[in-house]
Amino acid sequence: MNLYVLLKMVPDTVEELNVAADGKSLDAEFLRFKLSDPDEYALEQALLLKEQHGGSVTVVALDAPEVDDVLFTALAKGADRAVKIPIAQAGLGTVAAARVLADFLGSAPFAPDTLVLPGSQAIDDLEGELAPFLAAALKLPYVGVVCGVTPANGRVTVIKEFAGGLRAEFDVTLPAVLGIQSAEKPPRYVPVAKVRAVMKSAQIETVDLPPPARPGQLEIERTYKPEAAGRAEMLEGSPDEVADKLVDVLAKISVI
Amino acid sequence: MANPILVLAEQLRGGLADITFEMLGAGRALAGAAGAPLYAVLLGREAAPLAPKLGRADKVFVADHPQLDLAPAGAIAAALKSVMDQVGAGLVLVGCTNVSSGIGSLLAAKTGLPLVNFCRGAKAEGGALVFTSQLFGGKILSDVKLADGRGIACIYPGAFPADAGKSEATPPVEKVDVPVEPPAVVFKKYLEPEAGDVDITKQSILVGVGRGIQTRDNVQLAEDLALALGGAVCASRPVIDQGWLPLSRQVGKSGMSVRPRVYLALGISGAPEHWEGMQNSRCIIAVNTDPKAPIFDGSHYGAVCDVLELLPVLTDKIKARKG
């Protein structure tokens, strides 16, 4: 199969997120980036498909801090090709990013067994998810919140998650865009030594494309932390003291 | 009169999801402020009979083509676009849910209208609309303005009260024709959740565990507490993904929605996906080592401490109190 995985870097929420002086964007000073979680699964799903059914995996990313490490890691995990489009992801909304990626992906006709696999969503998808925008731009079928992909007879059967543990199977013609939520297996571990070896031996291809005319669709008026919302009544003290207070709370609401 | 506001009614297996009423409530408020009519859209043969329940809308448009039952997002978006064009709608509200995933974005792509995702708040400011989007796992909020009031908003479940969207009134229903293309995505079958040992949606006391529980072995500590309280253990996605608890215990976007009398969120940071499933609990008590965890924002009680340390102590004290 001809598999494309689109990798997006998002701010790491383990680090503290602060609002910049403009009151609209995030303070870049403390920002660190990591690969969006669903994209990790998208890569894993692609690698599993390649292992089980053959083919090649191409990972594609826009330029962002630490993105080279992510691309090399993807190569070390088993991706065949890594492409970086040297247009900064920062400030680019989903619509513009989809436009650029569609330019890249649509530059040549698709092989009939092509799957484009972005993550189902990202934590900063203010303008919407990448997968449907990409599907629209490429005029390909789309399914989101996918947690399983099985190819059969030139089509794929995908499992989409609904709510309450309910899932459903859909039959999808190829080529298609699937927003991946999770894969059949957790993302694999690749040892540091292997990544380092790949950094020495492999190359990240750079594909130049024209930057989008309009980076963002939306104007943000104000960005802020939700602390203003009703914070919980905090119980202070050692675990022992907290336990005592909790027992009181539980008694108060007559649970015990 | 301003352009009509459309709400895409969300239904699954013949029932309307809460989000539909939440959007109708939010839409009603916006429509009132803008002086615009509020329309609901029901797509599919299975959906059509539900129209009378959408009394909060000024009118319900129904396209009862069988191919729109469990149709892919692409087909829904195309139908919605057609209704939009027919009624001259300016704003469309779509659920930010798994069922409706991608519909808003596809519609935005088709119409060229801006989309605001992850909406938790909405208000009208003159002719403009301001939506509050919850980003970065609930850690940041951004207010976004649609200056001309035109666009698409994806509404988070639970952000608006469902009651505001319910009405006894019977709305006028109008059938519309929408284009239906040969589908490239075909529904095959449901995969039912495995019958769980415990139905967590029926429990009045839930002990929810997240990443902070650290290992499979520690889940037992939560089981002990649940036993002492007479409740059950449930979990956020990371714990389920690890295989430490069955899928039937998952609370959140892809899991169950629960509303127990008390929900203890232990070592759960409170990502929107989880919050969605337990926000309606009567009393939420959160314990997390990170004082900045979003879970504290919406909980009733909170404590910054290690759940692994707290659990055994708490279990003992509850046993002691119960005698």
Next chain:
Amino acid sequence: MNPVNVSIVGLPGALVLWLLAVVAFGVFAYRIRQLVGLLRQGRYEDRFDRPGKRLAHALKNVLLQPRIFNERAIGLPHFLIFWGFVLYATCFNWGLARGLFPFLPIPFPDEVRPVLLFLELFSVIVLIALVVALARRLFYPPPYLHLSMDANLILLFIGLLMLSTLFGSGFRIVAGQATASGWAPIGSRLAAAFASVPKETAASLATAMWWLHMTVVLAFLVYLPYSKHLHLLASPFNVFFSQSVTRPAGDLGVRGAKEDFTAGAARWQELTWKQLLGGFSCAECGRCDRSCPATTAGSPLQPQQMIHKIKEHMVHTGLAPKNGDHELKLIGDVLTEAEIWACTMCMSCMNRCAVWNEHVPLLVALRRHLVSQGLVQRTVQDMLGNLQRYGNSFGKSDRMRARWTQTAGLKIKDARKEAVEYLWFVGDYASYDPRCESITRTTAKVFAQAGLDFGLLYEAERNAGNDVRRVGEEGLFEMLRDKNQQALGKAQFKKIVTTDPHSYHTLKNEYPWNGNRPEVQHYTEVLHGLSQADKLPLKRKLAGRVTYHDPCYLGRYNGVYDAPREVLRALGLEVVEMPRNRERSFCCGAGGGRIWMEDTEKIQERPAENRIREAVALPGVPTFVVACPKDLAMFRDAVKTTGNEGKLVVKDLAELVAEAME
């Protein structure tokens, strides 16, 4: 009379002896060549450095066998058997040489009266020992003893040898070739008992006994390298080439490696020749198994079985592969993954091993392979991901590393900005674990009140890499090490003090430091130093009995046993030892990355619980003192899970020091 001067099946005795000797030594040499050939298929490792020191080490441990004596019941017997064997083998070779080369101007050994006396007495002692050994095997076999044909055969051989010696002596006296005397106490008595045997017959019997003796010994020579008794030959070399002579305990490097050892070993050929030699050296005594926390817990790992299985696998596939043998996988068929992950790398097996085998580096080599294939438990994988990204296993921001200082109520120097005497390398658990944070603050206050000039690396500190390395993620270890060395290189300090013994070991022994290694101390050593210099502002004496748990990486790995005990005594406490103390200390089960792993199979009893039960059995000891953050977490849990909450309190040594300062 010369027993060689006979005719055997028409051939001169000398010729027969030559034939026997040539065949026996030939087969022996062939076998040794085969075995060495196997070793040569292993990876290269330079174990030839410091030959003088190695020789001294080998002489001490082979000739005096201090490690054999660490198990009292078998210590002396083995020592005597060893020396008996050495002397006996000398006599045999002397006799053989005399028989093969009749022109040598020497007598047969039993013609020399003191030697005859030795041989006779020796034979009697050995026969008694044999009866005891046989009775033990038949009637009271210890649970760990493997009753093998191998062992029974050897007992039969030895019995024949001793009997032929005694009866040979007796019949020679009857035949008049020797005289009864006190130099032949047994022979003389046997001669009296068999006095009625005609002289000719007695002479023939004496000769027959000599030949029986020679044949059995030569047969033994052939048999030896095919049996577990190969350890007689291999272990002296094993001891000579032992890593501990020139390297820190449990060293995980491969000196002079010619291939990339960081990818680990999936086949026996990818182990080093020294690791393979360990299989030949193992006497299957089970010391390792008996001290192993994994084995004791009932997990699938038994160090001795592991060494044995690898040897058998190597010999079968390397020398006599049957159909299908080549498909046997070292990991999967011979050893299971669960076995490989069960080890806590506590060093107990290596520390006990009488032939100085090196189990820990071998297990790490196997783990390295699993890691290179991504075959890692999910929880471990998450931890490794966290360490890669954040430099700590907790998955918290590195900026939060020194968060504990914010509530410590004192300003701690930043060693990157101002010079300090001690750089305090706090470590992950002490920095991030909510259970340990308050103790870390206590330690800081103790240091400050004692006037110690110390500082931190703050967010520049990374996990030292001890567990990462032992999980088998060498590349990540190097990454963490390099980052730490970079940060340390920019800081100004004279010495390093660590909270975690694991960091202590790794900083002290596993960082290259480019020849400029600063002094690395554990905080218990620093406190001991302060106490000796009378700089600990102790305000009161604590009273009571405590027991102290030696952390593996402080004790067994680095030999620090006394400093913490001295500090406790200086506080006024009485230190009561658990039965397993100092180098016999029993691991808490957290090391080697185990703290991140889940037990894949049901275990009988967690090591920490086993240890707590040991401590609870001490009369009147309410306090269990630890000097390691992981110990604190493990043992506090174990106190709860064993239901000993009112009986035993786990305290960090620093907490007690702080109490005495109040």
